[in-house]
Amino acid sequence: MFHSRRLVLAHFWVAFAAFLLALMLGEWQMYVRSPLFSGLSNPELYYRSVTAHGSAMAYVFPTLVAMGFGYAIVELSLKRPLVGLRWAWAGFGLLVAGTVIAMIPVSMGLASVLYTFYPPMIGNAFYYIGVVLVVVGSWIWVALMSVNLRLWKRDNPGVPVPLPMFANVAGAYLWAWTSVGAALEILLQILPVALGFRSTIDAGLARVLFSWTLHAIVYFWLFPSYIAFYTLVPRAIGGRLYSDLMGRVGFALFLVFSMPIGIHHIFQDPEVGEGFKFLHAIFTAMVSVPTLLTVFTITASVEIAARLRGGTGVVGWVRALPWGNPMMLAVAFSFIMLGFGGAGGIINMSYHLDFAIHNTQWITGHFHLIYGGAIVIMYFAIAYDLWPHLTGKALAQIVLMRVQLWLWFVGMIVVTFPWHYVGILAIPRRMAYFDYSDPAIAPQALSVIITFFGGLLLLASALLFIFILLRGHHAPRITLPEFRFSAPVHAVHHVPAALNGFALWLALMIGLTVVNYGYPIVKLLGTPGTAVPAIPVGVKR
Amino acid sequence: MATASEHSEHVAARAEMRWVYFVIAVIGLLLVMIAFTSLHWVMMPAQRIETVNPSTLHLAGEFTEDNLGTEANADGSATVRLIAQQYSFTPQCIVVPANTPVTFRGTSADVIHGFIIAGTNVNVMLEPGYVSNFRTEFKRPGEHVMPCHEFCSVGHAGMWAHVKVIDRDTFFRQSLSTRRQSCVPQ
Amino acid sequence: MKDEALFSRSNRWFVWSVAGVLALLLFGLAIGFVWMPYHNGEAGGSLWDAICRAAGAPGGNSYRDVNATKVISSDVIVIPDMIAADKEAIGRGATLSLRCTMCHGARGMSEAGTPNLAGQDAVAIYKQLRDFQSGQRKSAIMEPQAHGLSDQDMRDLAAYFAYLPRTSPPPVLVEQLKAPLVAQIGAPMRNIAPCISCHGGSDRKTGAPTLDGEPESYILTQLQAFADGHRRNDINGQMRNIARQMTKEEITTAAHYYAGR
Numbered sequence: 001m002f003h004s005r006r007l008v009l010a011h012f013w014v015a016f017a018a019f020l021l022a023l024m025l026g027e028w029q030m031y032v033r034s035p036l037f038s039g040l041s042n043p044e045l046y047y048r049s050v051t052a053h054g055s056a057m058a059y060v061f062p063t064l065v066a067m068g069f070g071y072a073i074v075e076l077s078l079k080r081p082l083v084g085l086r087w088a089w090a091g092f093g094l095l096v097a098g099t100v101i102a103m104i105p106v107s108m109g110l111a112s113v114l115y116t117f118y119p120p121m122i123g124n125a126f127y128y129i130g131v132v133l134v135v136v137g138s139w140i141w142v143a144l145m146s147v148n149l150r151l152w153k154r155d156n157p158g159v160p161v162p163l164p165m166f167a168n169v170a171g172a173y174l175w176a177w178t179s180v181g182a183a184l185e186i187l188l189q190i191l192p193v194a195l196g197f198r199s200t201i202d203a204g205l206a207r208v209l210f211s212w213t214l215h216a217i218v219y220f221w222l223f224p225s226y227i228a229f230y231t232l233v234p235r236a237i238g239g240r241l242y243s244d245l246m247g248r249v250g251f252a253l254f255l256v257f258s259m260p261i262g263i264h265h266i267f268q269d270p271e272v273g274e275g276f277k278f279l280h281a282i283f284t285a286m287v288s289v290p291t292l293l294t295v296f297t298i299t300a301s302v303e304i305a306a307r308l309r310g311g312t313g314v315v316g317w318v319r320a321l322p323w324g325n326p327m328m329l330a331v332a333f334s335f336i337m338l339g340f341g342g343a344g345g346i347i348n349m350s351y352h353l354d355f356a357i358h359n360t361q362w363i364t365g366h367f368h369l370i371y372g373g374a375i376v377i378m379y380f381a382i383a384y385d386l387w388p389h390l391t392g393k394a395l396a397q398i399v400l401m402r403v404q405l406w407l408w409f410v411g412m413i414v415v416t417f418p419w420h421y422v423g424i425l426a427i428p429r430r431m432a433y434f435d436y437s438d439p440a441i442a443p444q445a446l447s448v449i450i451t452f453f454g455g456l457l458l459l460a461s462a463l464l465f466i467f468i469l470l471r472g473h474h475a476p477r478i479t480l481p482e483f484r485f486s487a488p489v490h491a492v493h494h495v496p497a498a499l500n501g502f503a504l505w506l507a508l509m510i511g512l513t514v515v516n517y518g519y520p521i522v523k524l525l526g527t528p529g530t531a532v533p534a535i536p537v538g539v540k541r
Numbered sequence: 542m543a544t545a546s547e548h549s550e551h552v553a554a555r556a557e558m559r560w561v562y563f564v565i566a567v568i569g570l571l572l573v574m575i576a577f578t579s580l581h582w583v584m585m586p587a588q589r590i591e592t593v594n595p596s597t598l599h600l601a602g603e604f605t606e607d608n609l610g611t612e613a614n615a616d617g618s619a620t621v622r623l624i625a626q627q628y629s630f631t632p633q634c635i636v637v638p639a640n641t642p643v644t645f646r647g648t649s650a651d652v653i654h655g656f657i658i659a660g661t662n663v664n665v666m667l668e669p670g671y672v673s674n675f676r677t678e679f680k681r682p683g684e685h686v687m688p689c690h691e692f693c694s695v696g697h698a699g700m701w702a703h704v705k706v707i708d709r710d711t712f713f714r715q716s717l718s719t720r721r722q723s724c725v726p727q
Numbered sequence: 728m729k730d731e732a733l734f735s736r737s738n739r740w741f742v743w744s745v746a747g748v749l750a751l752l753l754f755g756l757a758i759g760f761v762w763m764p765y766h767n768g769e770a771g772g773s774l775w776d777a778i779c780r781a782a783g784a785p786g787g788n789s790y791r792d793v794n795a796t797k798v799i800s801s802d803v804i805v806i807p808d809m810i811a812a813d814k815e816a817i818g819r820g821a822t823l824s825l826r827c828t829m830c831h832g833a834r835g836m837s838e839a840g841t842p843n844l845a846g847q848d849a850v851a852i853y854k855q856l857r858d859f860q861s862g863q864r865k866s867a868i869m870e871p872q873a874h875g876l877s878d879q880d881m882r883d884l885a886a887y888f889a890y891l892p893r894t895s896p897p898p899v900l901v902e903q904l905k906a907p908l909v910a911q912i913g914a915p916m917r918n919i920a921p922c923i924s925c926h927g928g929s930d931r932k933t934g935a936p937t938l939d940g941e942p943e944s945y946i947l948t949q950l951q952a953f954a955d956g957h958r959r960n961d962i963n964g965q966m967r968n969i970a971r972q973m974t975k976e977e978i979t980t981a982a983h984y985y986a987g988r
Binding site for chain 1: 546549550553554556557560561564565567568571572574575576578579582584585586587588590591592594595596651652653655657658659660662663664665666668669670671672673674686688689690691692693694695696697698
């Protein structure tokens with residue numbers, strides 16, 4: 001009996017609704033700044049849209065997916081009802097309220113600061129208040145994940161924590177620590193100014209604090225997808241997980257290395273010392289390790305499924321995989337996009353190569369490919385996998401699911417590859433329009449048109465996705481077998497203490513944060529003369 | 542049967558460890574490359590941070606209007622000083638000599654801006670309150686666009702400057718009569 | 728299941744992970760904070776100096792120029808919300824404004840081709856008065872007018888005129904979308920930002936005047952003066968950068984559009 005079904009469904013539906021709306025805004029943006037749009041593109045409207053699109057896609061959609069999936073994992077892996085259901089609903093309510101509160105000033109053009117809201121630009125206070133409420137709602141989820149695991153461990157002393165729950169809680173702790181940076185920035189720097197208590201703000205310190213959150217947040221987004229890789233995919237395709245232990249190592253490494261690396265987002269900034277930039281580059285290289293480990297483990301797990309189906313040969317086994325299964329398509333597409341996106345990420349992290357593409361459209365292309373592509377396609381897969389258990393009804397549109405996933409994959413490639421290309425041409429990001437008649441810009445016109453058509457495929461895919469989920473609510477009821485996560489090839493008898501808890505990794509994470517971020521932050525706090533006048537935006541008079 | 546299972550576990554673990562060593566080697570190579578390039582191709586030299594008051598740039602100090610532009614230094618290098626503001630760079634047309642070490646020094650008068658010089662590796666963030674430094678060398682004469690690449694509010698899309706790379710000797714000859722050079726039409 | 732101590736030297740995971748992280752840290756610190764700054768800095772610096780440079784410690788202000796520089800644009804410091812607009816200030820400003828009505832009209836609405844001041848941006852009025860007084864903005868007419876004003880007088884006048892109702896309200900979104908190209912988009916490659924990004928309606932840059940309802944001849948003259956460089960009290964050249972790139976048609980279109988609002 002899945003007690004928290006309605007809770008999980010609520011999270012997913014709000015997430016996907018926000019996703020669809022934000023996607024439509026995104027496609028509109030692609031249209032108006034492309035050569036296809038011959039009218040006047042009012043920049044103020046454009047930036048309202050970018051703020052809404054970014055905030056919804058970065059703060060609302062993935063948070064709700066992680067929370068919903070997290071609640072489901074608690075029940076399904078620990079095999080007991082979620083403790084604190086009312087708190088969970090309160091958190092959900094805060095999140096929804098925060099979203100609405102934030103979107104009102106944004107839609108009125110009073111807070112077009114973009115989801116990165118770099119001071120000293122300051123928008124309407126309610127935008128920031130809304131974001132704070134969203135984050136606080138997610139912190140309730142973090143607490144519930146921790147509490148539920150603690151209660152289970154108390155009742156099951158010495159038993160290995162199931163891998164899905166281990167990863168789930170690791171993701172929750174990662175998010176809690178990660179969100180501190182932006183929370184400090186908003187609560188201590190921005191809101192006092194937005195509410196009129198102060199009129200100056202340290203722009204450099206704000207960027208450092210935001211960088212604390214900015215990179216690790218993508219690993220928070222990534223956790224549900226990676227949990228799906230390890231715990232859903234092998235079972236769904238009829239195979240086994242190659243190694244439970246390696247999975248834990250991977251998630252532990254993410255917990256340690258995701259956060260103290262954010263300064264690679266501000267390589268070109270003047271307020272951080274070059275030594276710290278180098279240090280962050282070193283540790284950013286480390287965060288590619290768990291991804292590389294995951295690639296091996298999941299590929300090996302997929303190979304197991306193929307060989308169980310009679311696949312032979314060194315690479316010939318690929319043909320024996322269940323390609324008719326949407327989950328198989330999802331993981332394959334995700335890995336392809338992860339490969340390209342990851343390579344792009346390695347370029348971004350390599351200090352000198354980053355100078356060629358910082359703040360160009362390459363960056364936009366990169367994170368749409370890796371997040372919108374590799375990660376979000378697994379969100380679709382998670383929804384498809386859980387939906388029958390959430391609704392109690394069959395989700396039978398297998399062909400439509402495959403079409404939807406194909407559309408998303410092809411669309412994302414068509415959107416992001418030209419985007420990377422124009423970034424290499426040094427075309428800057430966050431511009432509302434371009435003069436395509438100028439010879440310096442003309443080479444990118446065709447690429448921008450192509451990305452627009454790719455976006456149409458994405459829009460079709462998203463609409464199809466919603467349609468499939470809606471149909472899932474109106475299908476006939478079925479009795480389902482008990483939900484199973486993937487089983488490892490070799491049964492887990494004993495897990496080292498280090499990989500059955502988080503104390504060691506949290507200690508390392510916090511220790512590294514102190515070393516990597518301590519001085520850069522404290523230094524700016526202690527340097528006089530760094531606070532500059534706040535510049536209000538969206539002043540309509 | 543236990544031994545067969547243990548044996549396969551060992552095989553699996555060994556394959557895994559081989560991959561781990563491979564990953565460590567790849568990452569190690571990346572780190573060595575980063576270290577090597579940091580020692581040899583310096584764009585932003587390690588230096589103490591410089592602060593400046595964005596509201597008084599036009600009154601006194603390094604970034605007053607008549608001090609902006611490109612200066613020929615006694616040691617044969619050049620220094621470009623610029624300000625970013627909503628929504629233009631001053632000077633909006635920058636002159637630099639080719640085959641000369643050039644240092645860009647800049648700051649912002651209001652919000653965070655940044656610029657990239659297309660076709661080069663010049664990529665700089667300009668933040669109010671701080672002075673940015675960037676060192677480079679332009680290989681050949683030509684013209685480049687230089688857009689602002691950090692969102693600076695509604696007019697961001699209109700913030701494009703230009704860079705003219707001119708022959709080194711011409712630049713130094715002109716510097717004898719012009720204290721700060723730029724290609725802004727007067 | 729026996730309980731393993733986690734934070735103990737006998738726990739392999741603890742030892743190896745801490746050792747690994749420490750090794751990486753030392754590698755990064757050694758290269759980033761010692762080798763790199765030494766290698767790339769001036770010869771003869773101390774180790775501590777190299778570390779401070781790599782850490783980005785404060786105190787790097789190195790610019791020393793003996794030549795005194797002159798103020799080209801304006802000697803006013805412009806900061807958002809710098810004009811206090813309380814009732815007393817507005818009242819004082821109202822009294823002071825009686826001398827302005829000859830040219831600028833009763834209640835700031837001119838019929839003489841001089842700029843309307845009703846509802847004008849407070850910071851803009853204050854700054855222009857300061858610039859007339861100092862001569863940074865040349866005007867044979869305004870200089871004597873501004874001559875006797877104290878700083879507080881100028882703030883009060885600014886507060887008063889800003890408080891008066893505008894000649895026309897800021898354009899709503901639908902109206903904004905009908906503005907001409909130069910006002911809404913500008914011309915990006917010539918570094919002409921759209922007028923609406925600074926001059927109100929969409930967004931307001933501090934100190935940028937409201938142009939709606941100003942006399943067409945006045946806007947034309949001022950844009951021309953910025954373009955020629957004759958008027959240069961715009962801080963850091965922000966208006967000269969734009970005006971000098973505008974074509975004659977763009978200047979007349981912008982002036983005509985705003986005058987007609």
